[in-house]
Amino acid sequence: MSVWTEKIDKDEIGGKRKQQFRSRPWAASLILIGGSIATVLSVALSVSFGAADIEFATVWEAIFAFDSTITQHQIIQELRLPRVLGGAMVGASFAVAGAIMQGMTRNPMADSGLLGLNAGAGFALALCFAFFPGLPFMYQIMYSFLGAGLGAGLVFGVGSLAKGGLSPVRLVLAGAAVSALLAALSEGVALYFRVGQDMAFWYAGGVAGTKWNQLELMAPWVLGALIASMVLSKSITLLTLGEEIASGLGQRTRLVKLAGTIIVLVLAGSAVSVVGAVGFVGLIIPHLTRYLVGVDYRWIIPCSAVLGSLLVMLADLAARMINPPYETPVGALIALIGVPFFLYLARKERREL
Template structure:
C-alpha cells in the first residue's frame, strides 16, 4: 500500500472523492445549449408552425402588426419560459429535500407540498375570487408549508420513526385528502373549470405578468440554494458528520425548508400539480456528477428545465391540435422510477 496516496485520500471529504466537476461542467454547458435549442423549437411548433427565422425576428425585432409575432410574444414565449422556470423549481426543490432529509423518495409532489398549495388555491378561488396573482403565490407558499408540516407530523407518529417509505405513504394519504377537499370545494362553489388547469398540470396559460411576479422569488431561491449547497452536502453525509464539521444543522434545515416552500409554491401557482420532476432529476444528476450539491443544484436546475420544456413540446405532438397534460407525460416516466426506488427501500417498512 502506498501511504502517501492513502493519506491524501483520507484528507479529502467524501463529497470531494465522489464528485465529478468535469461532468458537471459538461452538463451545464451542454444543457444550456440544449435548453436554448429546445426553447426555439418549442416556440416554433404549435397549431400553426412558425419558422425559426420568424421566431428570431419576433424576439429581437418585434412587429405588433404581424400575427405570428403576436402569437410568439404573447402565447408561446411566456409558456416555454414558464416551463423552464418551473422545471428548475421542482428539480432544485427535490434536490434540497433529498439532501437535507437523506430520503431518496423526497419530492414536493410526493410529500404533500403540491397538494397543499393546490388546496389553498381552491380556497382562494372559492372565497377570494379575483385575487391578484401576487397573493395567489403567497397563498401557495402557505399551502405548501401546511402540507409539509402535516406530512412530517403524520409520518412521525408511526411506530419506529420516520422512514423514507413511511414519509411518502403519509404524503400520498394527505395528498389524496387535500385533493378530495379541493375537488369538493370546486364542485360546491362551481369553480371546477378554474381549477381544472391546476389538476391537469400544464404551462399553456402562462402569461408575462405571472413570470414577472414569480421570477424574483425563483431567482432568489435558486441563488440561496447554491449558497446553501455546501451545507446541504454535509447534511447529506449524515447529521452527526455535519455537526462534527461545524455545521449548524438546525439553521441549515430551516433555510432549506424555506427555499423548498418558495420553489414549490411558485411553481404550483403557475403550472399546477406536476409531480416527479423533483424525484427523477436529482437522482439522475447525482449519478452523473457525484454527491457534491455545489454541482447537483445548478445541474438539477438545468436538467429540470430541459425535462419540462421537452415534455411540454411532446404534449403538443401526441394528439394535435389537442394537448396532453404535461403532468401525465412526466408521470409515465416518474411512476416506474418511483416504484424502482420504493422497492429499494422496502426493507424499511
C-alpha cells in the same frame, strides 16, 4: 480532511458499508454547458412548433424585431414565449426543491409532489378562488407558499406518529395519504363554490396559460431561491453525512434545515401556482444528477436546475406534438417516466430495510 473526495466510513453514521463521496466537476461542467445549449435549442423548437408551425426566421424576428401588426409575432410574444420560459422556471424549481429535500432528509424518495407540498398548494389555491375571487396573482403565490407549508407539516406530523419514527417509506405513505386528503378537499371546495373551471388548470397540469405578468411576479422569487440554494449547497452536502457529523464539522444544522425548508416552499409554491399538479420532476432529476456528477450539492443544484428545465420544456413540446391540435397534459407525460422510477426506488428501499 476534505469531505468531498475522501472515503467516509458509514459506520460513523449508523451504516455498515463504505461509501465513497466523490464529485465529478468535469461531468458537471459538461452538463451545464451541454444542457444550456440544449435548453436554448429547446426554447427555439418549442416556440416554433405548435398548432401552427412557425419558421425559425420568424421566431428570430418576433423576439428581436417585434411587429405587433404581424399575427405570428403576436402568437410568439404573447403565447409561446411566456409558456416556454414558464416551463423552464417551473422545471428548475421542482428539480432543485426535490434535490434539497432529498439532501436534508436523506430520503431518496423525497419530492414536493410525493410529500404533500403540491397538494397543499392546490388546496390553498382552491380556497383562494372560492373566498377571494379575482385576487391578484401575487397573492395567489403567497397562498401557494402557505398551502405547501401546510401540506409538508401534515405529512411530517402524520409520518412521525408511526412506531419507530420516520423512514423513507413511511414518509412517502404519509405523503400519499395527506395528498389524497387535500386533493379531495380541493375538489369539494371547487364543486361547492363552483370554481371548478378556475381549478381545471391545476388538475390538468401544464404551462399553456402562462402569461408575462405571472412570470414577472414569479421570476424574483424563483431566482432568489435558486441563488439561496447555491449558497446553502455546501451545508446540504454535509447534512447528507448525518446531523452528528455535520455538527462536528461546524454546521448549524437547525438553521440549515430551516433555510432549506423556506427555499423548498418558495420553489414548490411558485411552480405549483403556475403549472399546477405536475409531479415527479423533483424525484427523477436529482437522482439522475447525482448519478452523473456525484454527491456534491455545489454541482447537483445547478445541474438539477438545467436538467429540470430541459425535462419540462421537452415534455411540454411533446404534449403539443402527440395529438395536434389537441394537447396531452404535461403531468401525464412526466408521470409515465416518474411512476416506474418511483416504484423502483420504493422496491430498493424496501430491500435495504
